[in-house]
Amino acid sequence: MKKTWSKSLALLMLAFMLVLGACSSNSGSGSGGSGGSGGSGDAGGDVELTFMWWGPEERHQATLAAIDIYEEQTGVFFETEQLSWDGYWQKLPTLAASKSMTDVLQMDAAYINDYVARGTLADLSDIDLSGIVDDAVIENLKINGKLYGIPLSQNSQGMAFNKAALEEYGIDTPQVGWSWDEYFEWGRQAKAKLPDGKFAIGDPTQNWDWYNWYQTGNGGAPLFSPDGLEFNLDKDLFVQWHQTHADLRAEGIIPPPEKTLSFLENDPTADPMASGTVMTRGATTGSVNALEQMMPGQVDVINIPVGEAGGGWAQSTIFLSISADSPNLEEAKKFVKWFITDQEAGQALGMTRGIPISPEIYEILEPSMTDADRLGKKIYDISVPTALPFFAIAAGYTEWVDTYKSTIEGVMFGQTTIEQAYEKMNELGERIAEQNAAKQ
Structure with a gap:
């Protein structure tokens, strides 16, 4: 404090x-001033x-x-x-x-x-x-x-990358405007040049907003309508997103789940990038400043990968x-x-x-x-x-967001199938939408 x-x-x-004041005057009338400190x-x-x-x-x-x-x-x-x-x-x-x-x-x-x-x-x-x-x-x-x-x-969502490390390992710099497919392929190719324990891309699957960027960037509706009355979870895109990361995880392209969940952004020793473990991570206009402070002269930036409709946000x-x-x-x-x-x-x-x-x-x-x-x-x-619009958590969906994180962590460790995760998250989202509608 x-x-x-x-x-x-x-x-x-x-x-x-x-x-x-009490000692010097019995009347208490004072001078009528309001006091204050200038x-x-x-x-x-x-x-x-x-x-x-x-x-x-x-x-x-x-x-x-x-x-x-x-x-x-x-x-x-x-x-x-x-x-x-x-x-x-x-x-x-x-x-x-x-x-x-x-x-x-x-x-x-x-x-x-x-x-x-x-x-x-x-x-x-x-x-x-x-x-x-x-x-x-x-x-x-x-x-x-x-x-x-x-x-x-004014803020925006993009990505930061460790340009010094990429140069050291002979890895091509990401190109502005890259697509999701190009992003995943870049991670695969970069892995062949990295030593054990280092990764070109991370695993953001437990974060609902990353999936929402993937769904909306590929032409899907946002997960929540602004009024919270509609819930949209595209099964095909959901399965595609999580299966892609499951494959990357199995191939050692992204960190193992226990490593991913140990990361703490902006901590010099636990940040995925500042620690030297992952070559890229999400960053915003405000947060990239702190990353550069931890890694002076080593950081550069790129956009969030895009789909047919775009990607990321700026507002x-x-x-x-x-x-x-x-x-x-x-x-x-x-x-x-x-x-x-x-x-x-x-x-x-x-x-x-x-x-x-x-x-x-x-x-x-x-x-x-x-x-x-x-x-x-x-x-x-x-x-x-x-940039796409910024899609906020609609009223009533905090429980869904919390459940998404814990459920996908189960997927990451192989305790829950992707299909089971979809059914659970879709059912919960639809129930919340119905509850919101009943309150109207």
Whole structure:
């Protein structure tokens, strides 16, 4: 937690001032001033906001630096918590259920529909973003006509690869626009040049979103309709995706399941790429920055493999939201707008959440962009031409996503057949769609 001493110190000082005031005056009329601690804020030092986010260490430090600036400008204090991606999404459902979410929280497009459906996020439609965020972007981000998250960046999904290792082993560099078939074949050919224990491509099959990219890229409908009333699991594509990976696993083209499940992205020793085990992995505009920090000068980027309809996505996917139960709603709204517009904050945050959503902030940052930052811009530019829409988890499907992961892990270890996995996941998805329809 950041600056947990701030609140105690503020309360101690306040108590001291009250004692002095009581000793010097019996009337209590004072001068009529509102107090406060200067800066641009109206709240003064008696307001404390809580803020929780996920991300790598670089993002944590940059966010703390920005918060320092806000505290200095406004006198508003913060208590913060920074978590890994997995830890964040394990903790947030419990906080939401107990109505104890932080005032401000980082939110992802993959989950925002679900949290809106739970009634846990505040409507932020009254925050004026004109001249900061394009009107069309705002409209695309609205849910049932309301805005529940302030977009932080332009983001995209692509892949990173270890260009230094590929050169060392004499492996051809991936080519922009590669198809899924070309991706799999590249992995097979590269394996012949790699020593034991190293792999050109990884095994993402336990991640539902990778399969969804494969299904939609090959002309199928997204797994979930935005309203959660339709569920679409293409059996032929599902079997094809998982059988292809089963074959690759058996041939030693991708890591064995126990190795795959031990990976931890952005950990220097456990990250599939940074550890030197796998030559490629998924990366976004924001996350590739952290990868380059761990592997300076070794990283390059490529698009997600494409099908006939395209592949990957490129849009705003990471937001700041506010708890619907926040006792500091108006102060929290001031902060989230400040977070994307203040120039000092923009310089402190840099590209740690992707390409800044504010054109003014990006213009300030561009001349001093690092190689890691330029990789973020490169992955965005590469992704745009073939990008599909970002497909989020629809409301009610969190159980399906969790079940998908555990079920496919069973497939990876040979404990469940692909056919059994399909039947289980299709039945669950259709049941959830029916339950959603019954609520209408």
